[in-house]
Amino acid sequence: MDIKDVFELASPDLFIPELEATNKQDALAEMVDKLVDSDHQISNRETVLQMLLSREQLGSTAIGPGVAFPHGRALATQDLIVVIARSSKGIDFDSTDGKPTNLFFMLVAPPQDSGNQYLGALAALVEKMQDDSLRDAFLNADEFDSAFKALTGEE
Amino acid sequence: MNRQLELLISIQNLELMLRDAEDADNSAEMETMGLKVDTEKIKADLEAQIQEIEPRERGYFNRIKNRVDNPVVAVWDGHCTGCFAGVPTSFSSVANENKVLHCESCGRILFIP
Numbered sequence: 653m654d655i656k657d658v659f660e661l662a663s664p665d666l667f668i669p670e671l672e673a674t675n676k677q678d679a680l681a682e683m684v685d686k687l688v689d690s691d692h693q694i695s696n697r698e699t700v701l702q703m704l705l706s707r708e709q710l711g712s713t714a715i716g717p718g719v720a721f722p723h724g725r726a727l728a729t730q731d732l733i734v735v736i737a738r739s740s741k742g743i744d745f746d747s748t749d750g751k752p753t754n755l756f757f758m759l760v761a762p763p764q765d766s767g768n769q770y771l772g773a774l775a776a777l778v779e780k781m782q783d784d785s786l787r788d789a790f791l792n793a794d795e796f797d798s799a800f801k802a803l804t805g806e807e
Numbered sequence: 808m809n810r811q812l813e814l815l816i817s818i819q820n821l822e823l824m825l826r827d828a829e830d831a832d833n834s835a836e837m838e839t840m841g842l843k844v845d846t847e848k849i850k851a852d853l854e855a856q857i858q859e860i861e862p863r864e865r866g867y868f869n870r871i872k873n874r875v876d877n878p879v880v881a882v883w884d885g886h887c888t889g890c891f892a893g894v895p896t897s898f899s900s901v902a903n904e905n906k907v908l909h910c911e912s913c914g915r916i917l918f919i920p
Contacts, residue, residue: 693883694920698813703820710824710848715841723842725823727816727881728920748841763823763877771836778840 653772655780655803661734661773664796665690668737671756676745680704680722683735683758692733699728700760714747718791719781723759723774732769733760736799738791754791755781808918809905811864815916818856818868819879825849864907871914880910881920889915 668686673679681701688697707713707724714720735758742752757777761770780803781787789802827833828846837843857865871878880889887894892912899919908917 696808696918696920698808699816699820699918699920702813702817706817706821706852707824707844709852710844711842713842721842725820725827727819727823727879727918730881730883768833771833774842775836775840778842 653769653776655776658734658773658776659800659804661732661769662736662796663690666733666735667796667799668735669794671737671739671743673739674741674743676708676743677705679737679739679743679745679756680708680758683722683737683756686735686737687733687758687760690733692729692731694728696728700726703760704758708746712746712748714745714753715778716747716749716751716753717784717787718742718747718751718753719755719757719787720745720747720753721757721759721774721777723761723770725761725763725770727763729760729762731762732765732773734758734773735760736796740791755787757781809907811861812907812916812918814856814860815864815868815879815907816918818853818860819877821849821853821856822876825853867909868916871916875913875915877915879916879918882917883920887913887915887917889913 671679673682684697684701688694703724703726704722713722737756739754742754745753747753790799793799793802828844882894885894887910890913910917
């Protein structure tokens with residue numbers, strides 16, 4: 653799976669250009685709310701939020717630099733869904749380097765998925781976010797389309 | 808949502824996490840990404856949550872779990888996603904009465920996502 657495939661799983665209605673949250677739990681809740689407000693037929697926010705919080709308790713997904721990948725499988729979805737969010741001020745997400753986190757890629761996967769899309773999408777995002785220039789371009793993109801172009805290099 | 812049902816869903820989600828963590832290929836890939844989780848920690852969290860379930864529900868959960876890998880499933884399009892049997896239309900209204908409901912066909916614990 654490449655980054656274009658991953659972005660097909662996301663969409664403008666799953667993009668938060670600027671998080672209002674100032675802490676980890678609120679950031680996760682805001683991203684889950686975005687998911688619930690979208691047309692993915694998920695009405696029960698608590699079960700998804702609880703899954704993400706449980707995962708974070710096992711070790712932070714803010715593997716840096718400045719990027720977190722909250723993720724996990726949830727009974728509440730039939731499709732792999734990607735929510736993308738940014739915080740220009742940065743949020744304490746218990747990152748491995750101790751620095752604030754500015755970019756968030758939340759992946760919520762179904763219990764079963766053919767070809768393990770979930771892992772492929774996560775790997776593609778983690779790889780892309782290791783590139784300093786791509787990450788900076790993404791941080792400076794103010795809309796979903798420009799964020800997409802920043803990561804894929806498309807005009 | 809009923810707290811017992813929330814716990815049962817959370818337990819099932821942790822079971823999925825454990826399944827992935829115990830898969831050698833998945834685990835190796837996660838480790839490469841710096842996202843590997845300790846299976847012992849997942850098991851400890853699972854056990855702690857199982858102990859929070861009321862004895863009657865826990866007994867039922869364990870009986871179903873002895874038969875199937877996924878004792879808790881979602882209802883999609885009016886069907887149990889464990890056995891795909893239709894779920895009565897009254898389910899959603901009854902579910903609102905704060906009860907843990909079961910599939911009439913396979914016995915799995917159901918919830919509306």
